[in-house]
Amino acid sequence: MAIECSSVVPGSREEVFAWHARPGAFTRLAPPWQPVSPLAEAEDLAAGTAVLGLPGGLRWVARHDPAGFLPPRRFVDAVAEEGIASAPVARLVRWRHTHEFEEVDATHTRVIDRVDTPIPASALRSMFDYRYRQLRDDLLAHRRAAEHGAAPMTVAVTGASGLVGTALCAFLTTGGHEVVRLVRHSPIGAGERRWDPDAPDPDLLAGVDAVVHLAGASIAGRFTEEHKRAVADSRIAPTRALAELAAKAGVAAFVSASAIGYYGYDRGEQTLTEDAGRGEGFLADLVADWEAATAPAEQAGLRTVVVRTGIVLSPRGGTLKLLRPLFAAGLGGRIGDGRQWFSWIGLDDMVDIYHRALWDESLSGPVNAVAPEPVRNSEFTRVLARVLRRPALLPVPSFGPALLLGAEGARELAAANQRVLPARLGAAGHSFRHPDLEGALRHMLGRTGG
Template sequence: MRVAVSGSTGLVGSEVVDSLSTAGHEVVRLVRRSPAPGERAVRWDPEKREVDAAGLEGLDAVVHLAGENVGSGRWAAARKAAIRDSRVNGTRFLCDALAGLARPPKTLVCASAVGYYGDRGEEPLTEESPPGTGFLAEVCREWEAASAPAAQRGVRVVALRIGMVLSPKGGALARMLPLFRAGLGGVIGGGRQYISWVALDDLPGIVLHSMQYGFLRGPVNAVAPRPVTNREFTEALGKALSRPTPLPVPAFALRLAVGGEMADALLLASARVVPKRLLDTGYAFRSPELETTLLRLLGRQ
């Protein structure tokens, strides 16, 4: 297949590009600079609403992963606007461009997030569950809705609601490792909040499954089959590193450190998300269990 990928230099995008290329697919990167001679890339700039539409003709699929990192800075008003605009406006611009093609792709796999569900306690959440409330839930609803122009043009759209991505190369796990290796890790808040996680090396398989399974469309929960509580996650990571985890982090301290809204949405919210559609369509997870996944990712298996 000939597949275009946006966000191709990010943690998830790099893994997806490498995996698709290794599997023999032709990958075309969407980049914000002018492509070098001979480079398989198409220039786009969603902020300026510029794209080389001719380079998008005849694609089999598009994987759209571009967006500002929600956890890289405090949620001041400008930061929240950048997070929303990069997802909603970028997706709408890309889908408008795809809808205008003479030969649009058959499939668009677009990133979303489990933030769609908000803070839901112990409630099991499937793709049929209603959206939650709060900033992230609002962004995710608008993000997914922004793909409507492509769907109306006949493109099969899959929205991957991605959980916390586990990899020592980046993301939340990489930020935790120095503290846990020093024996300073601990439960966050009450520890009862659920974490819906997915190993980085499962995401390319989920993307490929979404492209190849022609009856799959709409939201798909891109998470491992068994979400865990923060306490379970803390204990599993401490065990994988052979380190104690004695130091709890009180909720008030988190709110002071990163701001109340950000702490409540990213660190204290509970989302017990189940990948019903992936399981129903036969996707076999490479990393279904947290303890063995952490041991493998950290080279301690």
């Protein structure tokens, strides 16, 4: 049977086709709620091969058909067998996907997906709806940047394999930028350079226009002295060394990750903008030192931005990845009385904020990377349960998180009470893709209903 879906997106046909042909498109279009992960992208749309990882070690191999390649009108891929891991899928599932691009006018294109497969259309609609939203919003974000004079740049990124780094790098490359991944291992390919935080190569940033520094050990975990030391050691000294190197290289912008932990673990009902003072606790002290480590870049005259990140939501990692199976099983619930404020941000809005930090010359210093509508923990619980169509009747007692994180970790992570607003982004006229929690969750969990 054949399935057809379509949507009109902003951009000329040549522009939209080029977006699909660049590295990162496969990653940007992969629905995060599905139990699959992009492992390899096709080197070209004419005859390349892309690979998806499936549960149980299986592989979905999509081989592009040269006979169906007609830029900028069409490209075609079909499921193929390459090795034992891909054999079950290739032999059991018929799949031939024709991607067509129809000119609507000079600035709009109709994207048409025709799939020959026995998989029911109802099982695929949410995937294509997601893909069209991602494509539309990515194209609009790049268009806004271009309208403000932004040009293609070369961006060095640490932490490129993490949740935010993976999404950001794919977003940048599909938008026509060049990404240099700064990695700890031996480089694989021309897009990587080895970064030794203790003794960085003096030429590490040669030819680089801007730096995005995301690397750091996960804060999640039991707050033992060893864990806290590892978290601090992975952030403060490496950030200072990279900022010093950026200053010597004379890059245009140095953008470093930070966290809303700066405001302390409990600020009650206080509304926290970037002008709010530092709070109390381990994370507040850590973040203050972490941000101070960017000083060499700022003192050298580089535009320096520290992105104070809230709770990043994505089914692929972090808080939502942990909570989703519990709520899906009907075992989710608020923490304690649920009155603590929960300052969140969707992954794609997080990407947009880093992108804006790269091109918007009016931004410098701390920028709160949170959605404009923080919610209480009880409201987050209700909305997530509603989106997943499950009850949320089992509140988590206050001592529960302490069993996993320790008393200090539970206080600063699970029970943190921070009502943070993105004041500087608001003043800059920034547009959020998903400003409200329910819209964000429905998008990333495939529950939009079309």
